[in-house]
Amino acid sequence: MLNPEVVKFPAPENFVSYSQHSWHDSHNDHSWQRVIDHHPFNTKVSLLLPDTPSLPEFLHDSLTTNTEFYLIKNLPVLEFCSPVFLQAFLKTGQLYAVSCKSLLDVDNTAALTPDGQLHLILNKFTYQELSLSGTLSAHILRKPLERFVVKVNMKEPSFKPGRPHYTTVTSAFTQVHLTFTFWLTWIPDDTGVCPSSIAKYFHDLGYSVEERKSSLSQSIVTEVDMPVLGKDGEDTDPEDVFEWIGCQTLGVHLKTEGTTVCEVVTPKPSTLVNNVCSLQCTGFFTPRQLSSLLSQLRLWLKQRSESAVPWLSMTVYGHPDSPINWGTSEHVYHTNGDNLYTLVILRDQLRLYKVSCSRKPQRMYVKSNKNK
Known part of the structure; x- marks a missing residue:
């Protein structure tokens, strides 16, 4: 039997911000770089790489060399x-x-x-x-x-x-x-x-x-309906893209047609891609290492066919028990310790999702009703 008091606790709040940035912006406009720099304690990196049946050597070296x-x-x-x-x-x-x-x-x-x-x-x-x-x-x-x-x-x-x-x-x-x-x-x-x-x-x-040293694990999905981004005026809703990235990372099977409110359906518009590699790397990564990884992913993307590799994503997870998370801001407790960001990497732009916990204090006790 569920504790009846549980329903009296308010749900923890979090915030998901979304923004688009051109690679040609001046350095002062690189707010995405500030997000990387202001997230000091990173313990996991997740990559989604279409048309990648085997891990590229440059990527393996980037994640395992000089990351001790x-x-x-x-x-x-x-x-x-x-x-x-x-x-x-x-x-x-x-x-x-x-x-x-x-x-x-x-x-x-x-x-x-x-x-x-x-x-x-x-x-x-x-x-x-x-x-x-x-x-x-x-x-x-x-x-x-x-x-x-x-x-x-x-x-x-x-x-x-x-x-x-x-x-x-x-x-x-x-x-x-x-x-x-x-x-x-x-x-x-x-x-x-x-x-x-x-x-x-x-x-x-x-x-x-x-x-x-950092450790790697990966899984390959042979055929995936991938959201279309920035092509001939077509663009999948940003929330659906973020949800799709999370589903692929967790290995959730998407449905073509939804039958219940709980099912996650394939985003629209989408395009069929092959051999999507979901790579998970755990360790302790500095902002400088992640900036270098982003630069290498951009170069690799330019060398690939746009039809085979429309875009890439990189998700970075912060330490759940660090005293601070964003910049020098105090990290909230386990009511909601969300601190991660996702970079969607395209050839001409970058899209940024930032997930942070609410700065509002979280109540950890049931508020009494004095009228009773």
Whole structure:
């Protein structure tokens, strides 16, 4: 029997935005590039490639070469404050680190972004014990109020040994031993420096460091009715295109004619294509790697016949338990943690779908009726 109280909870909100962009726009108009750059922690990439019975070598290399990242176990946050670490890594490259074995709604979580911001979401006990300035989480309404946000800017001038702010932060992290298992990758500004230097640094300090690589899986559908986009004035509805991409990614069989409201029908107009490859790649991807992948997909598309490969799609999924998702915005909890985007790649344009959770606080308790 269903709990009768469940119906009293409001449904979580999310937003799907859609926009079209010409490849010939000036750089300042590349809002799609800002979407890629402002989505720091990416754990899965999904590609749909028509007329691709076998994975192209360039694509395999792009997704598996130089995409290594590191799993560092039981790493104290205090290590990020070390003067040696700040000078050698934080100030000389782009660093992405996020706690990977903690749940956002019940555990303490942490992330470090390339701009030098350390983001923490803490329970009430840890927050009070830490005694650093923070704020109540803005995206949840619950009783008791027990989730707090702490941010530390490690690139500001006052964050260095001898300064009061640095002393306050390091003293707090010394007294409260905050440790996490991190996914971490570092892109040095100097191309002559090996990115694995950061792994050696932590290994030499005695921490367990494991190199991880992305993994690939794929499936092929021999015949698919693919939505028509931008051809002789014909264009499938954007919502139907987005739904079609999701169905192909999940392996949902589409019906030619719908018989119930629950069935998903083939979008119209559509064209028959062969050997659609649905490729799933899991790992830890930086915005720079995804921008490079997009450029390679564009070049490959130009080399293919338009009738065989009308367009491609790339969907990027964010980490579901990272403290932030878009830019430096606080990530909401498991009421709705949607944070993904889909790029539909055509020869003359790009179409962007961005899925984000509501910025409105989500109520996690049943609102009482005082009139009863």
